[in-house]
Amino acid sequence: MAKRIDVGGLTAYYGSHKAIEDISMTVEPRSVTAFIGPSGCGKSTFLRTLNRMHEVTPGGRVEGKVLLDDEDLYGSGVDPVTVRRTVGMVFQRPNPFPTMSIFDNVAAGLRLNGSYRKNQLADIVEKSLRGANLWNEVKDRLNKPGSGLSGGQQQRLCIARAIAVEPDVLLMDEPCSALDPISTLAIEDLIGELKERFTIVIVTHNMQQAARVSDRTAFFNLAAVGKPGRLVEIDETERIFSNPSVQATEDYISGRFG
């Protein structure tokens, strides 16, 4: 089910402000691609163009192409709602539905889709929670509210919710930035398991994290202050962190700026 992402000449705006310019890249299925770069370089904005969440922001619009296995997400007649059902997203801060139980949180996407049989629901919820390494911690309190869990558990609940609908792609926007090191480790292990089934794109501020979890790494930067963000280079993670082909990447990774 994992699909390849092909981005071509993508430019995104907030109103008249150009946030990112002319980004092209390919993301292979069943791999983890990490986006790194200084704050405000547009990596989160770019991530949000991959499931058409960018246009939810007032004034947000996009030019260019995002192909998901040859199907253009921005093609005419493509419903953004359908796109988001096939491209899942996990956010910076855990955001389970506060009024819903743990079970209902995981089932929420399925219920929106309506693409399940009643007797399957419990199985899918269990499978998703197991997939998010959360099942053993919550199996006795599935009907308790999701907001009662710890931050790390909430984030794994959000991952379970996202994978329950079997998306083609899983986008993660700094999923560990609000978590402690142990929860972070749990999520990183999970990412390693999930890439067997999904195409994963993760934005991170933590370069060690990028090095640990990703197969390929993309470095974003601003051309200059006030200029839109752009993709500097994308390559095998090992290469980016050992021998990048652009000097700016090396400067950023070695901590000389950013």
Next chain:
Amino acid sequence: MASTTPLDLPPAPPAPRGRPGSTGRAGDKIFIGLSRGSGILLLVVMASIAVFLSYRAVLAISKDEGNFLTTLDWNPAGDPPVFGIAVLLFGTVVSSVIAMVIAVPVAIGIALFISHYAPRKLAAPLGYVIDLLAAVPSIVYGIWGALVLVPYLEGLNLWLDQFFGWTYVFEKTEVGIPRSLFTVGILLAIMILPIVTSVSREVFLQVPKMNEEAALALGATRWEVIRLSVLPFGRSGIISASMLGLGRALGETMAVATVLSPSFIISLHVLDPGGGTFAQNIAAGFGEADEFGRDALIASGLVLFVLTLLVNGAARLIIARRKEYSGANA
């Protein structure tokens, strides 16, 4: 724990007296005095009102030859004096229920339209207009209701009678101008619409963006975002807004007095003229009542006060019961 602490901590300073942050400066003392004084004053005023009302009410009720709760009459000036609140309680509750049933769904709809559907250019002016509606004095609503609404409602009443007369509630047994509890309910609905709308709108606008994005990212349509994120988060706010509206509906005086043709009957035929409410009865009778009559009216006012208190208490219970699932997300 303390004995194994490796650090040699200095002994804790003696607990400061009074609230932390109070420095004993003159400004602090004046402010503390003022705020504490205002708090006490409020309690004293409330207590005096309660004592005064209860005293006068007891005076009246003790001389009531009818049953204060069940008598279908209001004649404190008679000999013997006979009066009861049954009709007023019934009329107040029925007209307010009608108002709530009509106003709350419409208000939630308007609030959602302003907060989540309307283009920004339209949303702001629309909000102002709604707020403006709240500023219209109730007597204006009353006059408008009597002169404009009542004639227009005749058609609606006939239609309701024709198609829903079998429900008994909408059966029309008297021909004539509909100065009925139903008309009062509709008028009250219009009057409480602005307050319910603007409070709900504020709550809907405060739904954290990340809650809405959670639903959006799952592929929710706009309505599904509202159902999954906005309404659950706004639930207690909607209840509070409705209670504010209900408070106004229960206590509304002039508009009801202008529209209703009062009579001391209890009838579930809400389209028929007649009935009465606490506030309307007080407004209609207070001017010409003697002292005993006023005491009787005060007694009825006390019942309205208790009714409002009960309604608010119930609302709080509903909100508290679901606290575990409240919109607050740590």
